[in-house]
Amino acid sequence: MNNTELVAQINRLKKEKNAIIMAHYYTRPEVQDIADFVGDSLALAQVAAKTDADIILFAGVNFMAETAKVLSPQKKVLIPAPEASCSLADSCPAEEFEKFVKQYPDHIVVSYVNTSVGVKAVTDIVCTSSNAVKVINSIPADKPIIFGPDRNLGNYINTVTGRNMKVWDGCCHVHEKFSVERITELKKENPEAKVVAHPECKKSVLNLADFVGSTAAILDYVKKNESKEFIVATEVGILHKMQEECSEKRFIPAPPEDDKCGCNNCDYMKMVTLENIFETLKNETPEVILSDEIIEKAKLPIIRMLEIF
Numbered sequence: 001m002n003n004t005e006l007v008a009q010i011n012r013l014k015k016e017k018n019a020i021i022m023a024h025y026y027t028r029p030e031v032q033d034i035a036d037f038v039g040d041s042l043a044l045a046q047v048a049a050k051t052d053a054d055i056i057l058f059a060g061v062n063f064m065a066e067t068a069k070v071l072s073p074q075k076k077v078l079i080p081a082p083e084a085s086c087s088l089a090d091s092c093p094a095e096e097f098e099k100f101v102k103q104y105p106d107h108i109v110v111s112y113v114n115t116s117v118g119v120k121a122v123t124d125i126v127c128t129s130s131n132a133v134k135v136i137n138s139i140p141a142d143k144p145i146i147f148g149p150d151r152n153l154g155n156y157i158n159t160v161t162g163r164n165m166k167v168w169d170g171c172c173h174v175h176e177k178f179s180v181e182r183i184t185e186l187k188k189e190n191p192e193a194k195v196v197a198h199p200e201c202k203k204s205v206l207n208l209a210d211f212v213g214s215t216a217a218i219l220d221y222v223k224k225n226e227s228k229e230f231i232v233a234t235e236v237g238i239l240h241k242m243q244e245e246c247s248e249k250r251f252i253p254a255p256p257e258d259d260k261c262g263c264n265n266c267d268y269m270k271m272v273t274l275e276n277i278f279e280t281l282k283n284e285t286p287e288v289i290l291s292d293e294i295i296e297k298a299k300l301p302i303i304r305m306l307e308i309f
């Protein structure tokens with residue numbers, strides 16, 4: 001089937017099965033175009049909690065589909081690319097994180113949503129890059145905090161809030177690899193361009209940025225800012241939405257340190273295709289299956305986050 005036929009078949013199946021497709025900003029353009037909702041982790045978690053659909057097909061990496069299942073345990077949650085992992089989530093194995101947490105029993109444990117359900121199960125409050133600063137500021141100043149798994153986001157929050165959180169030493173291979181030298185060159189070549197960066201980037205990259213924020217916050221910034229050019233230091237998939245919403249502006253993807261690594265492109269997110277969405281919806285498999293026990297444990301810190309906002 002060509003893409004037009006696939007899109008028609010996917011739309012037919014969605015209607016027949018009362019299914020919705022949720023897609024992350026970093027997925028392929030054609031996947032974002034077929035989705036009912038495109039967003040960042042927080043928006044997708046909130047939609048998952050509210051939808052009346054019988055089936056949620058999650059176009060993203062597996063921790064996102066797990067999170068949707070935790071919030072909608074009675075629904076069938078399908079994941080077209082179950083092998084789509086996340087280097088950040090993988091940098092924080094649940095057993096190791098639990099040992100780390102046990103070393104500091106008086107600490108509040110805050111975890112970024114990019115974690116497995118096992119990590120969420122030993123977490124007090126989940127956060128996203130959109131709300132991380134607010135979540136930390138909601139915790140009394142005298143309470144010590146453990147933050148995991150992203151060291152760059154954790155250190156950025158420490159700087160912004162003045163806290164001294166104990167930060168797990170994990171990172172995302174995409175955001176870690178943006179090149180300071182090449183962004184500096186791009187700034188010289190495009191002196192009018194504003195640099196926007198995700199807080200998962202290294203501090204040396206954040207120091208070059210005119211704006212630091214979550215993917216959704218960056219999108220909002222480029223829409224409202226009067227500048228016509230932006231150098232974008234986050235996963236390149238977001239440029240599709242930026243160009244769609246701001247056709248008169250120019251977006252320049254920030255380059256990685258090594259072109260061969262293709263590191264401004266998350267290979268995991270690109271594993272979701274129209275073909276595997278069609279097959280998954282047709283066969284209603286692969287499905288995310290989690291035990292009731294892990295759902296209950298992982299749900300609490302997510303609910304606490306949603307209650308803060």
Ligand code: SF4
Binds near residue numbers: 235
């Ligand atoms: S961009 Fe990084 S944090 Fe996001 S899914 Fe890919 S590997 Fe994980």
